[in-house]
Amino acid sequence: MPAASLTAFEPRKTPIQARSTITVEAISEATIQVLLTQGADRLTTTRVADRAGVSVGTLYQYYPNKRSLLFAVFEDHMNKVGRAVEVACEDAHNKPISEMIKLVVEAYVDVKMQSADVSVALYKVAPDVGGPALVKRTAQRLRKAIESMLLTAPDVKPSPDRFAIDMMLSAMSGAMRSALEAGASPAIFRKMREHLVLLCQSYMAAATAKGA
Amino acid sequence: MPAASLTAFEPRKTPIQARSTITVEAISEATIQVLLTQGADRLTTTRVADRAGVSVGTLYQYYPNKRSLLFAVFEDHMNKVGRAVEVACEDAHNKPISEMIKLVVEAYVDVKMQSADVSVALYKVAPDVGGPALVKRTAQRLRKAIESMLLTAPDVKPSPDRFAIDMMLSAMSGAMRSALEAGASPAIFRKMREHLVLLCQSYMAAATAKGA
Amino acid sequence: MPAASLTAFEPRKTPIQARSTITVEAISEATIQVLLTQGADRLTTTRVADRAGVSVGTLYQYYPNKRSLLFAVFEDHMNKVGRAVEVACEDAHNKPISEMIKLVVEAYVDVKMQSADVSVALYKVAPDVGGPALVKRTAQRLRKAIESMLLTAPDVKPSPDRFAIDMMLSAMSGAMRSALEAGASPAIFRKMREHLVLLCQSYMAAATAKGA
Amino acid sequence: MPAASLTAFEPRKTPIQARSTITVEAISEATIQVLLTQGADRLTTTRVADRAGVSVGTLYQYYPNKRSLLFAVFEDHMNKVGRAVEVACEDAHNKPISEMIKLVVEAYVDVKMQSADVSVALYKVAPDVGGPALVKRTAQRLRKAIESMLLTAPDVKPSPDRFAIDMMLSAMSGAMRSALEAGASPAIFRKMREHLVLLCQSYMAAATAKGA
DNA sequence: CATGAATGAGGTTTCATTCAT
DNA sequence: TATGAATGAAACCTCATTCAT
Numbered sequence: 001m002p003a004a005s006l007t008a009f010e011p012r013k014t015p016i017q018a019r020s021t022i023t024v025e026a027i028s029e030a031t032i033q034v035l036l037t038q039g040a041d042r043l044t045t046t047r048v049a050d051r052a053g054v055s056v057g058t059l060y061q062y063y064p065n066k067r068s069l070l071f072a073v074f075e076d077h078m079n080k081v082g083r084a085v086e087v088a089c090e091d092a093h094n095k096p097i098s099e100m101i102k103l104v105v106e107a108y109v110d111v112k113m114q115s116a117d118v119s120v121a122l123y124k125v126a127p128d129v130g131g132p133a134l135v136k137r138t139a140q141r142l143r144k145a146i147e148s149m150l151l152t153a154p155d156v157k158p159s160p161d162r163f164a165i166d167m168m169l170s171a172m173s174g175a176m177r178s179a180l181e182a183g184a185s186p187a188i189f190r191k192m193r194e195h196l197v198l199l200c201q202s203y204m205a206a207a208t209a210k211g212a
Numbered sequence: 213m214p215a216a217s218l219t220a221f222e223p224r225k226t227p228i229q230a231r232s233t234i235t236v237e238a239i240s241e242a243t244i245q246v247l248l249t250q251g252a253d254r255l256t257t258t259r260v261a262d263r264a265g266v267s268v269g270t271l272y273q274y275y276p277n278k279r280s281l282l283f284a285v286f287e288d289h290m291n292k293v294g295r296a297v298e299v300a301c302e303d304a305h306n307k308p309i310s311e312m313i314k315l316v317v318e319a320y321v322d323v324k325m326q327s328a329d330v331s332v333a334l335y336k337v338a339p340d341v342g343g344p345a346l347v348k349r350t351a352q353r354l355r356k357a358i359e360s361m362l363l364t365a366p367d368v369k370p371s372p373d374r375f376a377i378d379m380m381l382s383a384m385s386g387a388m389r390s391a392l393e394a395g396a397s398p399a400i401f402r403k404m405r406e407h408l409v410l411l412c413q414s415y416m417a418a419a420t421a422k423g424a
Numbered sequence: 425m426p427a428a429s430l431t432a433f434e435p436r437k438t439p440i441q442a443r444s445t446i447t448v449e450a451i452s453e454a455t456i457q458v459l460l461t462q463g464a465d466r467l468t469t470t471r472v473a474d475r476a477g478v479s480v481g482t483l484y485q486y487y488p489n490k491r492s493l494l495f496a497v498f499e500d501h502m503n504k505v506g507r508a509v510e511v512a513c514e515d516a517h518n519k520p521i522s523e524m525i526k527l528v529v530e531a532y533v534d535v536k537m538q539s540a541d542v543s544v545a546l547y548k549v550a551p552d553v554g555g556p557a558l559v560k561r562t563a564q565r566l567r568k569a570i571e572s573m574l575l576t577a578p579d580v581k582p583s584p585d586r587f588a589i590d591m592m593l594s595a596m597s598g599a600m601r602s603a604l605e606a607g608a609s610p611a612i613f614r615k616m617r618e619h620l621v622l623l624c625q626s627y628m629a630a631a632t633a634k635g636a
Numbered sequence: 637m638p639a640a641s642l643t644a645f646e647p648r649k650t651p652i653q654a655r656s657t658i659t660v661e662a663i664s665e666a667t668i669q670v671l672l673t674q675g676a677d678r679l680t681t682t683r684v685a686d687r688a689g690v691s692v693g694t695l696y697q698y699y700p701n702k703r704s705l706l707f708a709v710f711e712d713h714m715n716k717v718g719r720a721v722e723v724a725c726e727d728a729h730n731k732p733i734s735e736m737i738k739l740v741v742e743a744y745v746d747v748k749m750q751s752a753d754v755s756v757a758l759y760k761v762a763p764d765v766g767g768p769a770l771v772k773r774t775a776q777r778l779r780k781a782i783e784s785m786l787l788t789a790p791d792v793k794p795s796p797d798r799f800a801i802d803m804m805l806s807a808m809s810g811a812m813r814s815a816l817e818a819g820a821s822p823a824i825f826r827k828m829r830e831h832l833v834l835l836c837q838s839y840m841a842a843a844t845a846k847g848a
Numbered sequence: 849c850a851t852g853a854a855t856g857a858g859g860t861t862t863c864a865t866t867c868a869t
Numbered sequence: 870t871a872t873g874a875a876t877g878a879a880a881c882c883t884c885a886t887t888c889a890t
Contacts, residue, residue, distance in 0.1 A: 041340070044884055046884075049852095054850080054851090057849090057851050057852065057888085058849080058850055058851075060885090060887085065885075066886090127335060128253070128336075135393075136394055139390070170386055173386060173390075174384075174390070175379055175386055177382075177386060178347070178386070192379070195376065196379070198419060198422065199380075199383060199415040201418070202414035203415065206410045206414040207407065207411075232875095235875085257859080257860065257861080267877055268877070269875065270874075272860090272861065272862075278859090278860070444854095465764070468879085468881080469880085469881065478855090479854065479855045480856070480881090480882080481854065481855055481856060482854055482855070485854075489881080490880090490882090548763040548764075549763075552677070559817075594815070595808070596807070598809060598811055602775075602809075602810070603806070615799060616803070619799070619843065623843075626838035627835040627838055627839065630834045630837070631831065680862085680864080681864060682863075682864085682873095690871080691871060696864090696866080697870075701865080
């Protein structure tokens with residue numbers, strides 16, 4: 001599957017009837033299951049359809065091609081992550097900046113850990129499916145939420161710039177990715193959580209100082 | 213291509229005659245070229261052989277399957293990165309810790325940027341090819357070099373622990389990956405270089421303080 | 425093609441729609457045709473599909489691999505032979521033993537001669553296709569039919585044991601195989617028919633005498 | 637490999653020098669070893685050469701193609717069988733006919749059992765290699781030896797005709813083939829030995845009576 | 849709308865054989 | 870003569886996608 005731009009992956013039609021919604025969800029869920037139980041290379045549209053209890057034809061009624069299917073699953077996951085971080089940002093408004101960062105990082109780590117298996121599965125298909133583009137889009141979303149949050153910080157003027165936030169986010173997700181792909185233990189993840197907080201706090205402090 | 217363990221990728225036979233050494237290098241080089249010009253999904257063994265100016269059969273004399281071929285290319289790249297960082301570590305022995313980190317980070321960023329296109333191409337095939345395992349192995353190698361270096365630091369006792377070093381490395385490579393996949397401009401990379409130094413320095417300081 | 429056990433050859437899916445039943449039969453028939461007209465070594469899945477007027481993909485919908493296809497054809501043939509012998513056994517119940525043997529041997533010879541070409545073709549693929557296992561299974565089937573028949577013989581107590589029956593069967597099929605592979609003439613086969621009757625009758629008599 | 641006539645399998649050159657003879661024997665032996673340890677489908681010319689400790693090129697100096705190699709091995713085996721039966725025939729001259737048959741059958745069974753593994757291996761390659769033709773040739777040889785022997789029998793006039801002898805031989809070898817392919821136990825083979833004697837004796841008696 | 853049979857291009861891999869060294 | 874690197878035709882098989890029912 002050649003790489004493609006973001007716009008090529010939209011689902012074919014928006015389900016309105018109840019039955020359709022159920023079908024779409026079954027397919028989506030089946031995709032994850034197949035990904036987890038069979039692996040990325042054994043994921044075929046037929047297998048997904050079988051697992052979802054529908055025919056391939058039906059699958060193609062809702063997704064124009066295989067990539068749009070995987071993209072949709074990917075997107076769901078990214079939205080979940082996005083929402084979790086946004087909620088954390090909301091909650092952290094007006095708190096001291098180090099507290100803000102702590103909450104955001106913990107929210108991110110927690111949501112990734114909760115869906116550790118899905119995350120790992122998706123890392124494997126990401127390159128074929130427009131992953132980088134979607135990651136970029138999500139990163140922008142997170143950055144915006146964080147910027148808004150930081151503006152409410154009582155103790156830091158000026159707040160860190162876009163670049164620093166992007167750096168922080170990519171460093172954080174990179175570290176999580178390593179750990180997830182390595183199949184790290186819960187104990188490791190607990191320690192990572194602390195250290196990522198530390199990393200982000202200290203970097204933001206340093207970046208702000210420098211920027212000033 | 214199903215994922216597999218590291219041991220499954222050994223080349224098939226070691227070139228004896230001079231002729232075959234040339235052949236192996238031609239194949240390896242052709243693999244990168246095809247990866248860059250045609251993309252990961254258009255990389256077929258036939259195409260690689262064509263580009264290398266040999267027959268498919270010849271390719272299979274040296275690599276038992278497609279994955280071993282890609283693995284070899286991946287390994288070359290990782291070794292290049294590994295060597296660059298090790299050299300930087302050597303050079304940084306006995307310097308102050310912040311200088312050490314600066315040199316290491318810059319070495320890493322520079323070597324990745326030099327082979328930006330290969331890096332991006334390899335990100336795409338990594339999951340199918342034993343990428344995570346190889347990344348892990350390389351990370352260990354880098355960590356060891358860094359540990360040795362840190363022991364010579366005149367100004368920090370005790371030196372940061374393994375965990376912190378691994379965190380730093382994964383954060384750093386994650387950030388680079390994001391930038392490379394996004395096709396960042398040289399200007400951006402220059403700024404990243406500075407900020408990654410900052411990020412690593414401040415995190416190491418914080419981690420050391422906390423550990424103490 | 426490596427040898428394999430009997431269980432590895434099950435067809436892939438059972439035809440549901442009428443269309444597919446036709447397809448399966450066309451493929452099966454085409455396999456025999458290709459075997460006869462092109463020979464065992466020129467039998468490729470593509471050629472079979474072509475001859476059947478379907479695509480290779482369709483062939484693989486019904487047979488998981490080439491061997492299962494040949495196995496199926498082999499099985500059909502063995503079933504045909506099995507049925508012919510069973511019918512003869514039924515008809516021979518309660519007749520004198522020498523008459524029984526005559527009928528069974530003649531039934532066997534006749535059914536093999538009727539499908540002489542298919543037999544010869546199958547001898548060539550048998551080793552690659554689970555032939556020996558299938559032959560064994562069929563031999564058991566024939567032996568059972570013969571045992572039941574012999575129990576109704578009015579003139580022989582006790583009836584010959586399993587071992588003797590197996591001997592008789594393997595001698596008989598071995599002789600037929602030689603003649604078929606040698607491309608014997610109809611005249612030869614007529615003579616063989618008589619002599620095989622003689623051979624089996626005299627052996628059974630001798631074996632019974634000895635066993636008693 | 638398409639089937640071919642007997643003449644196409646002659647070795648390329650007759651080794652005269654000592655070294656060549658050694659090489660040819662090494663290759664021949666290696667062929668059997670590969671056949672036994674790896675199976676018919678894994679038998680490649682390269683593997684045979686490796687096992688024999690020579691290069692493929694050398695192999696092709698002595699055998700024009702793969703089939704001639706297998707044919708030669710097959711031929712060796714058949715010659716061994718032929719010789720064994722011929723010797724038995726010699727020894728049986730002038731004895732009563734039932735003793736003759738006993739000795740011949742036992743000689744055949746014994747030589748096949750001694751090389752049981754080779755026999756089984758060769759059954760698998762026979763169809764690809766001119767097996768039937770070679771079998772036919774050997775059968776003629778055996779038949780001649782038996783005819784000569786029978787002419788010296790003091791107790792039977794006229795001696796059985798060619799046809800009956802061929803029948804007996806093909807029945808006997810067919811029965812042995814079944815048992816060998818089924819991997820029969822030594823105990824079974826002992827019993828078979830007795831029963832095959834019985835079978836051949838009683839058939840010859842019957843056939844002679846009928847012919848008269 | 850749903851089904852699932854059919855498609856067929858295209859991928860990976862093997863291996864008998866050759867021929868320059 | 871011996872070597873073994875190179876050849877490349879050809880085999881098997883997969884799977885995203887379509888479309889008649």
